[in-house]
Amino acid sequence: MAKSYYFISDLHIGGDEALGVCDYETELVAFLQQLTGLEEEAELIIVGDIFGMWEFTNIKSSEKLQALMRQFPNIFEAFREAGEKIKITLLPGNHDYEIACYPEFVKIFKDFNIDLEQRPAITRELCGKKFWIEHGNQYDDFNHMPDFGNPYALPVGYFITSGMVSGAGKRSEYGRHNWLKDIQSVYPTEEIPYWVISNYFYREMSDWLRWLILPFLLLSGLTTFVLAGAALEWLGITQTNIFLFNGLFTSLGYLGNLVQVVLIINAIVLSVLGVLFVPLSFILRDIKKTLKRFRLMTQPQDLIAGKEQSYLDAAQDVFERHPDTVIFIYGHTHVPSLRRLGNRVVLNTGTWLKRLVRVPLRFGYLPDIYVPFYFLDYFKLSDADGSIAIDFQRVDKAQPQELDLLQRLLISRKRRETEEPIPERTILDV
Numbered sequence: 209m210a211k212s213y214y215f216i217s218d219l220h221i222g223g224d225e226a227l228g229v230c231d232y233e234t235e236l237v238a239f240l241q242q243l244t245g246l247e248e249e250a251e252l253i254i255v256g257d258i259f260g261m262w263e264f265t266n267i268k269s270s271e272k273l274q275a276l277m278r279q280f281p282n283i284f285e286a287f288r289e290a291g292e293k294i295k296i297t298l299l300p301g302n303h304d305y306e307i308a309c310y311p312e313f314v315k316i317f318k319d320f321n322i323d324l325e326q327r328p329a330i331t332r333e334l335c336g337k338k339f340w341i342e343h344g345n346q347y348d349d350f351n352h353m354p355d356f357g358n359p360y361a362l363p364v365g366y367f368i369t370s371g372m373v374s375g376a377g378k379r380s381e382y383g384r385h386n387w388l389k390d391i392q393s394v395y396p397t398e399e400i401p402y403w404v405i406s407n408y409f410y411r412e413m414s415d416w417l418r419w420l421i422l423p424f425l426l427l428s429g430l431t432t433f434v435l436a437g438a439a440l441e442w443l444g445i446t447q448t449n450i451f452l453f454n455g456l457f458t459s460l461g462y463l464g465n466l467v468q469v470v471l472i473i474n475a476i477v478l479s480v481l482g483v484l485f486v487p488l489s490f491i492l493r494d495i496k497k498t499l500k501r502f503r504l505m506t507q508p509q510d511l512i513a514g515k516e517q518s519y520l521d522a523a524q525d526v527f528e529r530h531p532d533t534v535i536f537i538y539g540h541t542h543v544p545s546l547r548r549l550g551n552r553v554v555l556n557t558g559t560w561l562k563r564l565v566r567v568p569l570r571f572g573y574l575p576d577i578y579v580p581f582y583f584l585d586y587f588k589l590s591d592a593d594g595s596i597a598i599d600f601q602r603v604d605k606a607q608p609q610e611l612d613l614l615q616r617l618l619i620s621r622k623r624r625e626t627e628e629p630i631p632e633r634t635i636l637d638v
Contacts, residue, residue, distance in 0.1 A: 256301025291321020
């Protein structure tokens with residue numbers, strides 16, 4: 209029995225074409241080397257999705273691991289060296305489900321000092337109490353394995369991933385910017401359509417076209433304001449002569465004339481839309497109902513909260529069935545967290561993938577901007593004088609600088625929403 213346990217998950221290493229790059233390879237190797245130097249008896253448990261095997265579509269399951277070894281020899285060698293000093297245990301996730309289905313994978317991983325557990329969940333013990341460990345996909349309707357270990361019993365998520373994510377990896381480098389490969393970083397997945405629209409506008413649209421329509425989109429809100437003011441003046445409700453006779457812009461000279469041209473064009477467009485509003489409103493209302501049925505109109509934070517609740521419910525069920533279990537550990541959703549359920553704890557191990565946060569723009573009708581960032585992390589559980597110490601650590605990594613000038617200008621006064629704070633140390637008195 210180890211004296212301390214380390215947990216990481218959702219590395220998603222490998223895949224077709226542009227997915228065959230590991231942005232955090234240097235940090236992962238350094239982390240494994242850090243574990244190699246430990247003086248204590250420890251175990252590293254990888255809570256699923258170490259590899260992106262679903263993202264390989266041109267080779268058979270038995271060949272995918274060999275392809276990964278060729279792509280990332282430094283990572284496999286780092287695992288081999290670390291496994292000589294500490295115990296390394298690997299759980300299958302959904303993206304690397306194949307490793308749960310074929311017995312020969314156990315021997316292959318053993319050659320790299322990795323113990324592969326071909327089970328959906330395992331337990332470990334510390335301070336006389338147990339903690340439950342699983343990837344978490346079993347509580348996801350799209351990725352639930354109906355017959356765990358059967359390579360032919362695949363969930364809907366497999367077909368979506370192999371088609372969409374792998375396809376994105378194959379086509380990403382054809383774009384003006386290599387952004388499509390980051391589709392795995394979009395969470396929740398219901399955000400993907402909006403993310404695609406955002407990247408088309410800011411990255412793929414012709415520069416001259418974007419800058420041509422930019423003033424109209426930026427001033428669309430001002431157009432509505434001016435039209436409303438002009439209507440009030442024309443109806444005599446207000447006695448000002450600012451909007452109707454363009455007094456608001458005449459003092460600005462050529463710039464004011466240019467703004468007026470933009471506003472006039474916007475007004476014409478709004479007028480046409482106003483005529484079509486009645487028939488369009490019925491269609492739009494029906495579309496919204498359909499999108500809500502598919503949960504595509506829900507706010508991202510509501511979707512995340514709803515998905516997290518299913519894991520809290522699963523943890524509560526485990527705690528009730530196994531009273532000596534005090535910690536429930538899972539990954540899958542890519543959002544690290546620490547939740548208390550009474551005198552028990554639920555841990556989400558997060559991801560090492562690049563992540564994206566949606567920054568809404570509060571003026572005009574411009575697409576929202578998705579800001580990329582890294583949040584590499586791991587949890588450590590250890591004995592602290594008879595109590596269980598839960599340490600949360602971040603791994604330093606330079607943040608990506610991928611936003612262009614326009615995107616930086618539009619969010620210059622905004623700040624990325626900070627991650628929900630997780631204490632560096634939590635003591636669980638058992």
